[in-house]
Amino acid sequence: GLAAMVLAMISIHDHHLLKHGTLRLMASFGEEIGEQGSKLLKNKGYMRDVDALLIGEPTGYQIAIAHKGSMDVRFTSHGIETHSSRPQNGYNAINPLMKLLIEANRFFNHSSKTNSQLGKLTFSTTIFNGGDQVNSIPALAQAEANIRTIPEFNNAEVEKNLKEMIAKQNKAGAKVDLDVYMSEPSIETNGQSKFIKLAQKIGAEFVGKAIPTFALNPVTDASNLIIDKGPDFPLAIFGPGNDTPHQVNEYVDQEMYLKFIDIYIALFTAYLNN
Structure with a gap:
């Protein structure tokens, strides 16, 4: 998506297609590991005068106007190591951590709270490490x-809920710490802007079918870039791709990729020139 935007901007520049307005390329870094680049761009003021934002994530022929937030958290449980034949002399760091994760999974994944576009919150335990010897009570998990x-x-x-759960375990004798090392908010816009309608119209002209709007599960740089813009802000997450991201056979269809360059050229110039 980023390269397609660059190629589109080169063509717009070389053919003098832009008559009004300013087209800005914001290439961020660290999008997969905390979105440090978009935080920096936001803090440096690059979004201050932006009237519409397109993010080239691989949505294919549909436009995302909302996405869930994302949090990465680490729980560390401290115990007292001892021989497993005398567990009463130590404190098993794994046990309170297991209780905490079971409670968190049950609480978050069975919540009745929902969003009409994004659905429900999801909580997934993805890494677990504890102990280093089968006959020793682990001091760390x-x-x-x-x-x-x-x-x-x-x-x-x-x-807040996680801290309350941890406090309950710690009150019972555990020593569990919480580290929220990434926290990006959800983004929800209404998709009713002129920019979105134009993207749908131009996209449909190039691909011969309707371009629907939808809500995306993965987080994007929009979490930082438009956090203070409100639901009416023109956000289009719209880029070449399919459902293979983060897989060993990740790919983009060549015809779709080349069409997106043309879509970007037409969209950027039509929006800014009118």
Whole structure:
């Protein structure tokens, strides 16, 4: 998507297609590991005068106007090591961590809170490590989880609930710490802007079918870039791709890729020139 935008901008520049306005390329870094690049762009003021934003994530011939938030959290449980024949002399770091994760999975994944576009929050334990010898009570255990949040169940509320669960375990004798090392909010726009309607119209002309709007599960740089823009802001997450991201056979169809360059050229110039 980023390269397609660059090629589109080169063509717009070389053929003098832009008569009004400014087209800005914002190439971020670290999008997969905390979105540090978009945070920097936002903090440097690059979004201050932006009237519409297109993010080239691989949506294919559909436009995302909303996405869930994402939190990466780490739980560290401290115990007292001892021989497994005398467990009463130590404290098993794994046990309270298991209780915490079971409670968190049950609480978050069975919540009744939902969003009409994004659905429900999801909580997934993705890493678990504890102990290093089968006949020793472990003194340390760690687990990591990823939570996909929604406006109705936001990041701050999730963190508050986790801290309450941890406090309950610690009151019973555990020593569990929480580290929220990534927290990006959900984004929800209404998709009613002129920019979205134009993207749908131009996209349909190039591909010969309707271009629907939808809500995306993965988080994007929009979490940082438009966090203060409100639901009316023209956001289009629209780029060449399919359902193979993060798979060993990830690919983009050549015809779709080349069409997206033309779509970007037509969309950017039509929006800014009118």
